[in-house]
Each structure stands twice: as C-alpha cells, then as structure tokens.
Amino acid sequence: MKLCIFGAGAIGGLMAAKLVRKGEVDVTVIARGPHLKAMQEKGLVLRSGDGEIVTRPRCVASAEEAGPQDYVLITLKAPALPGAAQQMQPLIGPDTTIVAAVNGIPWWYFHKLAGPHEGRRVESVDPGGAVSALLPPEKVLGCIIYPAAEVPEPGVIEHTYGDRFTLGEPDGSRSERADALSKALVAAGFKAPVRPKIxxxxxxxxxxxxxxxxxxxxxxxxxxxxxxxxxxxxxxxxxxxxxxxxxxxxxxxxxxxxxxxxxxxxxxxxxxxxxxxxxxxxxxxxxxxxxxxxxxxxxxxxxxxxxxxxxxxxxxxxxxxxxxx
Missing domain, CATH: 1.10.1040.10 (N-(1-d-carboxylethyl)-l-norvaline Dehydrogenase; domain 2)
Incomplete structure (x- = not known):
C-alpha cells in the first residue's frame, strides 16, 4: 500500500509516525518550510504518554516528487483545501482513494446521500465547485478525526489524547478500500472503525x-x-x-x-x-x-x-x- 499524507502537521505527523513505525505501509509525507527540513534532517519525532519515538518517513516538498498513490490522506485545515487541491493532482491516479481527514462539513457531503439534495455542492467549503472538480467525491473515503496533537517545534509532534479515526463510505457501503485502510491503521496502533453512517x-x-x-x-x-x-x-x-x-x-x-x-x-x-x-x-x-x-x-x-x-x-x-x- 502506497500512502501519502498531504499536509503533515500535527494529525498528519501523528499518523505518519505510527504507520512508519509499524513498517507495513509505504508512507510519503508532503510538508514544507522548517517542518519539512527538520524531518528530512533529524526524522519525525513523536512524543506521547508512551515516551518518544523517532521515525524516518520519506519526506518531500511536492506531489510531483511523490507520484501516484493508493491513498492520499488530506490532513490540511479546511481553508487551505481549495488552494491545495491543484497541487495534489500528481498524487491522484485512476484507482487512488482520497481520505478526507478534515474538520467540519466536507465538500463531498451530498455525494451519494439519497434524497432531494443528492449531489448538491456545499458552497461554503467548495466555492464554485473548485474542490470537487479536482478532488472528485466518488474517490473520497470519509474520515472523522478524534486525536489531539500539536507541533511544538519543527519536526516534532506532541500527541495529547485520542487514537480513533472513524472511516466510512459516503454511500454507506462496506468497501475493500475502507477495510484495507482500517486494517493498516489498526496495525499501527489506532482505532479505525468503518461505519455505515459516517x-x-x-x-x-x-x-x-x-x-x-x-x-x-x-x-x-x-x-x-x-x-x-x-x-x-x-x-x-x-x-x-x-x-x-x-x-x-x-x-x-x-x-x-x-x-x-x-x-x-x-x-x-x-x-x-x-x-x-x-x-x-x-x-x-x-x-x-x-x-x-x-x-x-x-x-x-x-x-x-x-x-x-x-x-x-x-x-x-x-x-x-x-x-x-
């Protein structure tokens, strides 16, 4: 499994560190600035109640360097998404799953939601359809974030509480792609239930x-x-x-x-x-x-x-x- 974390701040860094420590997933991290430099030079440091670990994920500055992925985990803050969607395109191949680990109402909310509003755009988070045009809702797997973490200094993640990432298909089905990612996250030490009503x-x-x-x-x-x-x-x-x-x-x-x-x-x-x-x-x-x-x-x-x-x-x-x- 090739998995890229786009926007490896606190939550993305937490996921990357634990996945890399387990060693069963080919993880690439896309970051920038001092955070990227620190991870490239000293590794990604994860501090928690269990102590401190240092891992060395592949860390790059652009999607072009990473290439197409099986899974793209988006751990950006919501305001950054419209501008970043274009930058993610080299990561997305015909079979790529986009895992939307973002807060609030997501751009894919009405995709496959049976009823009078199915397929509707949420303008507040998808202005003019800019996000959905580049990150097609049919490629999306929903993800709800529960852990809390911070980046106290470049290259360092402090995990304060929580270990659950709930996954779910927009149409409520049980899919192979959801099960595969759930197994990888559970193996890395997270709780990752797949829910029919995400x-x-x-x-x-x-x-x-x-x-x-x-x-x-x-x-x-x-x-x-x-x-x-x-x-x-x-x-x-x-x-x-x-x-x-x-x-x-x-x-x-x-x-x-x-x-x-x-x-x-x-x-x-x-x-x-x-x-x-x-x-x-x-x-x-x-x-x-x-x-x-x-x-x-x-x-x-x-x-x-x-x-x-x-x-x-x-x-x-x-x-x-x-x-x-």
Whole structure:
C-alpha cells in the first residue's frame, strides 16, 4: 500500500509516525518550510504518554516528487483545501482513494446521500465547485478525526489524547478500500472503525466544534470556561440545538443528547480550541467549515438558526479584523 499524507502537521505527523513505525505501509509525507527540513534532517519525532519515538518517513516538498498513490490522506485545515487541491493532482491516479481527514462539513457531503439534495455542492467549503472538480467525491473515503496533537517545534509532534479515526463510505457501503485502510491503521496502533453512517458521526463531532470553537475565538475562553460558565454554556447549547435541527432535517440521527455532548467537551478541561490557537497565531480559522456551512445548510432545509447566524456574523468580523479570514 502506497500512502501519502498531504499536509503533515500535527494529525498528519501523528499518523505518519505510527504507520512508519509499524513498517507495513509505504508512507510519503508532503510538508514544507522548517517542518519539512527538520524531518528530512533529524526524522519525525513523536512524543506521547508512551515516551518518544523517532521515525524516518520519506519526506518531500511536492506531489510531483511523490507520484501516484493508493491513498492520499488530506490532513490540511479546511481553508487551505481549495488552494491545495491543484497541487495534489500528481498524487491522484485512476484507482487512488482520497481520505478526507478534515474538520467540519466536507465538500463531498451530498455525494451519494439519497434524497432531494443528492449531489448538491456545499458552497461554503467548495466555492464554485473548485474542490470537487479536482478532488472528485466518488474517490473520497470519509474520515472523522478524534486525536489531539500539536507541533511544538519543527519536526516534532506532541500527541495529547485520542487514537480513533472513524472511516466510512459516503454511500454507506462496506468497501475493500475502507477495510484495507482500517486494517493498516489498526496495525499501527489506532482505532479505525468503518461505519455505515459516517455523517451521523461527523455531526456528533461537529456538534461541539460548531459552538466551542467560535465561542472560544470570540471570548478567548478555554473549554472548561465555555462549558462551565452558565451564560456561555447557554449560548453554546442554543447553537448546538439549532445545528441538531439542521442535521435531523438531512436524515442524521444523534446517538447522544446535547448535554452529554457538552459534558464530553468539559472533560477535556482547560483546552484552547484549534480555532483559538489559529487566531492567536494569525492563521486562517476554519470559520466556514465549522459554522458557515451549518448556516448554509440551515437555509437549504429552512431551519431558523438565529444564534448560529449571530455568532457567525461576529466571528467573521473578528476573523477579518485579525487577518484570519
């Protein structure tokens, strides 16, 4: 199996290190700048509760150097995807599977989703069809990311918690390509279940992110404050209930209730969300993938979402003023 990780930051680096350590997959990492240089010169360092390991994946700067792959794992932040899709083309052959390990509503969301909206484009994350034209939805295998990791310095990944990557075909089928990747990830030490209703799980994760992340960027509060302070928790809960109404109109079923999902966020403790980290570092925030897309889908299914709309307006302005949107 030839597997390329495009955008080997925290999550991509975590996957690469464990896959290379197991040694059963031909792994290529595409990165850039000091991170690429450090990995080429000193190897990829993974630090976790189990200690520190150093691996040496093949590290290159471009897709041309890597060539066609069996699997392309996209671990970029959502705002980078439209610009990066063209760069990925040399990786994609006739039988390549694109594994979309990105946050929020993905560009392939309505592919093979039975119902009145099948094949529809999600403009918030696929502007003008720029992404789907280059990364065809029929090649996509869905992936939900659960681990948390950071890059404290070039070439080093710190894995703080989580080890699950849920996989699923957009049409709900059980495929050979999903099973093969699941086996490779499990062998490397991850949990990698293949689920028939990947969108249900996608929404459970997004359910928290669509509220926790925007509120953290607007207030600079960590998760313990957002979920523990009564007024913020109330705003958070209102947003999530609006999101639930949208998802259920699209056929999603939630296995847990909203308060249990908020409690799950509270268990993480004094954690800065990824959106707050991006804001503090002057990087593009995943505003449209995590909240703009939810409001777009609310319009589609005619669900009022006043709290989400208000927070989105504030967040977009916050992002523009900070140069992060």
């Amino acid at each position: 969108r249900d799980e996608l929404w459970v994760k997004l359910w928290g992110n669509m509220a926790f992340n925007p509120l953290s960027a607007l207030t600079t509060a960590t998760l313990d404050i957002i979920t523990g302070e009564a007024e913020l928790r109330a705003v958070c809960r209102a947003m999530m209930l609006e999101g639930q109404a949208v998802a259920e109109k699209l056929g999603v079923r939630f296995a847990i209730d909203v308060d249990k999902r908020i409690a799950g966020g509270a268990e993480v403790g004094a954690h800065k969300t990824s959106m707050l980290q991006d804001l503090e570092r002057g990087r593009p925030m995943e505003i449209d993938a995590l909240l703009g897309s939810v409001v777009e889908l609310a319009d589609l299914v005619e669900v009022p979402a006043p709290t989400c709309r208000t927070v989105l307006a504030l967040l977009r302005t916050r992002g523009r003023l900070a140069g992060c949107y």
